[in-house]
Amino acid sequence: MVSKYYSLAGLILRVDSETPIENSDRFEEFYAPQGSADITVTVVNGKLPQKSGEPLYKSLGRETYSENGCIKLYSSYYRPDYWTDYACRETVDGRVTLCIDYEQGLWDSMLFNALNIPGILAQKGVFLLHSSFVIHNGEALIFSGEKGAGKSTQAALWNSRFGDVIVNGDRSLLKFENSVLTAYGTPYCGSSRIALNKNAPVRAIVMLDKGDENIIEKLSGIEAFGKISAQLSYEKNQTGILSDFVSRICGQTDIYNMKCLPDISAVTALEEILWQV
Structure with missing residues (x-):
């Protein structure tokens, strides 16, 4: 062995x-x-x-x-x-x-x-989220959504605007560390080929949609629960622990839906809301 x-x-x-x-x-x-x-x-x-x-x-x-x-x-x-x-x-x-x-x-x-590592990690309270992940001012900013929604594009824009580290362009690991939702890098990274082993407390999870203008709305309740659940990896016999995990995220994490343009104006709009600049 x-x-x-x-x-x-x-x-x-x-x-x-x-x-x-x-x-x-x-x-x-x-x-x-x-x-x-x-x-x-x-x-x-x-x-x-x-x-x-x-x-x-x-x-x-x-x-x-x-x-x-x-x-x-x-x-x-x-x-x-x-x-x-x-x-x-x-x-x-x-x-x-x-x-x-x-x-x-x-x-x-x-x-x-x-x-099926995501299934093994889920048993330990760690879930894989389909998302890109940057670190801004020491906090994790997570961009999630369906394929083609612009996750890697938004991460690249924050990197271009602020020099923020892109930890992963396609997947993030999430878990509660001392009751704080924390994002971790993972070797799963899709076509982005960006996979760093870094972590940071989560500032917000932003669910992306393409749009003709930048519109940002805070999500809560069943809508937030559904959007987050749809992007997590788990095995069918893990729906119970998945539900508990997502409910906890929705109860203590800022979750937004963002229809946005694929340019720097989207960065400015989101920064104003999250960091009140």
């Missing part, structure tokens, strides 16, 4: 694997030194366990079953004309084992996909 350690949202993930885990791009900042771990995963090679038990849910490239207290998550990849399973994550009483049936090796991004 070889061991590899990762740092994610202040938690240490230890992976013990029969196969060496090759480095992937953008993961370098998230490697951690050996030591105690908050999450431990054992990776073995061989034939995948049989699909049995109660089917829980199925999505593109994923199938989940429950059997005698064991949750089995199968992952597959697409070959010409068909999907083939390559991994099965088994979780029993918090213990996680990953079986890999793939002869071409193992690397960071493949490992994280097979484990």
Whole structure:
């Protein structure tokens, strides 16, 4: 067995694997030194366990079953004309084992996909949000919304205007640290290829829409809950902890809907509201 350690949202993930885990791009900042771990995963090679038990849910490239207290998550990849399973994550009483049936090796991004890391982190109170993330005046400004809403564009504008650090252009990890909602970087970064391991307390979450002018409205209640929930990654059996987490966000975090132009005027409009300049 070889061991590899990762740092994610202040938690240490230890992976013990029969196969060496090759480095992937953008993961370098998230490697951690050996030591105690908050999450431990054992990776073995061989034939995948049989699909049995109660089917829980199925999505593109994923199938989940429950059997005698064991949750089995199968992952597959697409070959010409068909999907083939390559991994099965088994979780029993918090213990996680990953079986890999793939002869071409193992690397960071493949490992994280097979484990469905967002689902594992959610059990620890950490959720992955589809969003860009900049640090302004020591606080995290989160831009979220549907694909194409302008998340990376708005982050780039704040970087251009103030020199703000773009921590991630596509994903953020959120958790409550000493009762304060805090944003963390993640190696998941989409096409932005920006993935820094930095964190900051959240000043606001801004849900983006394209518009012909800059219109900013504060959200609350069911509208805020729905918009935030739609952009979080979780597993279908985690709706309870998801609901509690989003309710807590809505209760103590400023959430805005922003229809905006893709230019510096959007930065000025939002800065005036958030920092009252």
